[in-house]
Amino acid sequence: MDSKALLAALIGFDTTSRESNLQLIEFVRDYLENLQVPSELVYNDERTKANLFATIGPTDRPGIVLSGHTDVVPVDGQAWSFPPFVLSEADGKLYGRGTADMKGYIACVLAAVPGLLAEPLQVPVHIALSYDEEVGCLGVRGLLAVLEQRLHKPLLCIIGEPTQLQPVLGHKGKLGMRCDVQGAACHSAYAPLGVNAIEYAADLIGELKRIGTTLRAAHLCDARFDPPFTTVQTGVISGGKALNIVPADCRFDFEIRALPAQDPAEVAAQLMRYAQQHVLPKMREVDASSDIRFSELSAYPGLATDSGSQAAELIARICGSDAFTTVAFGTEGGLFDAIGISTVVCGPGSMDQGHKPDEFISIAQLHACDAMLGRLTELLRRESPVPSGNSQSERPASA
Numbered sequence: 001m002d003s004k005a006l007l008a009a010l011i012g013f014d015t016t017s018r019e020s021n022l023q024l025i026e027f028v029r030d031y032l033e034n035l036q037v038p039s040e041l042v043y044n045d046e047r048t049k050a051n052l053f054a055t056i057g058p059t060d061r062p063g064i065v066l067s068g069h070t071d072v073v074p075v076d077g078q079a080w081s082f083p084p085f086v087l088s089e090a091d092g093k094l095y096g097r098g099t100a101d102m103k104g105y106i107a108c109v110l111a112a113v114p115g116l117l118a119e120p121l122q123v124p125v126h127i128a129l130s131y132d133e134e135v136g137c138l139g140v141r142g143l144l145a146v147l148e149q150r151l152h153k154p155l156l157c158i159i160g161e162p163t164q165l166q167p168v169l170g171h172k173g174k175l176g177m178r179c180d181v182q183g184a185a186c187h188s189a190y191a192p193l194g195v196n197a198i199e200y201a202a203d204l205i206g207e208l209k210r211i212g213t214t215l216r217a218a219h220l221c222d223a224r225f226d227p228p229f230t231t232v233q234t235g236v237i238s239g240g241k242a243l244n245i246v247p248a249d250c251r252f253d254f255e256i257r258a259l260p261a262q263d264p265a266e267v268a269a270q271l272m273r274y275a276q277q278h279v280l281p282k283m284r285e286v287d288a289s290s291d292i293r294f295s296e297l298s299a300y301p302g303l304a305t306d307s308g309s310q311a312a313e314l315i316a317r318i319c320g321s322d323a324f325t326t327v328a329f330g331t332e333g334g335l336f337d338a339i340g341i342s343t344v345v346c347g348p349g350s351m352d353q354g355h356k357p358d359e360f361i362s363i364a365q366l367h368a369c370d371a372m373l374g375r376l377t378e379l380l381r382r383e384s385p386v387p388s389g390n391s392q393s394e395r396p397a398s399a
Contacts, residue, residue: 063124069133105160136298160347194246301334
């Protein structure tokens with residue numbers, strides 16, 4: 001099967017993050033098994049979803065991971081001109097949910113397998129497919145926990161998020177948090193006798209905005225990123241029952257998108273300290289049962305692969321460009337990098353089309369990715385572009 005036919009099959013599986021991905025995973029497992037490539041599945045606790053890991057080539061040395069996530073974002077409320085879970089072709093474009101983000105890359109990887117099997121490789125190629133990337137890079141963590149214990153842990157990783165096949169060495173990390181403010185209700189005619197949870201939540205949100213402003217200081221910026229500073233924003237808020245009741249509860253969700261050299265947890269800690277030292281005492285002066293609670297919603301680390309690393313050298317050789325860049329969106333790359341697997345991001349399509357109605361990838365980009373993986377195959381037949389032992393990926397002194 002070529003990449004277009006494989007993409008049609010992959011798009012046919014509704015792998016929205018709220019759904020199981022097992023049908024797609026079993027399809028890939030069977031496809032690889034027919035080519036005599038065994039797969040290992042790493043399930044979630046409920047065994048409703050799974051990661052897949054397969055190896056082509058020698059197993060006695062570290063190799064190169066071709067990694068992609070199988071889940072897609074919902075189509076609910078979007079006006080599609082094409083059926084989202086059927087591959088449609090028009091004007092040189094292939095439409096369907098996940099074509100760009102990122103089943104197009106997975107299809108190209110699977111289409112490359114026969115070529116990888118044709119002659120012995122000097123270095124193994126691993127295929128890694130994950131679940132629940134779109135809801136916090138959750139699924140790949142179980143797979144990485146397994147790989148970290150391997151005698152021959154993979155050394156390099158190419159994550160095929162849509163970058164129009166431009167090599168990406170960096171992206172920001174993310175921390176999503178929830179704040180629950182518990183006040184005390186009363187009739188609004190006696191508002192001073194209650195603890196207005198919405199008003200105290202607004203105080204916290206204002207402080208969060210102030211913290212965000214301080215992160216724009218020139219000495220904290222990195223011009224490689226857009227925007228060049230760590231950002232914070234409140235995305236969801238809810239609270240109150242009726243206008244004539246002082247609200248006892250308010251909840252808001254906020255996120256921190258941090259430059260790789262900065263710890264988003266420290267930004268959250270600043271808000272928590274403000275809550276404990278300045279806001280909560282005022283609330284408890286009125287009602288001792290008042291409280292402010294913080295909980296983590298999702299988190300993944302940033303990525304800052306050195307331009308002189310083996311991963312950067314490899315991707316430059318096979319994609320034909322060393323014009324390295326960064327992206328605004330997050331990937332699983334920081335998690336691979338955190339266990340010593342030096343990672344780059346490079347895949348077909350554009351995130352400009354991702355997450356939108358009528359998502360598409362151009363046929364030209366699909367074929368260009370096929371060609372890139374073909375160059376990787378030829379390279380690995382001729383030589384070993386990686387050393388025989390594992391090493392931690394290099395990081396810049398500041399990012």
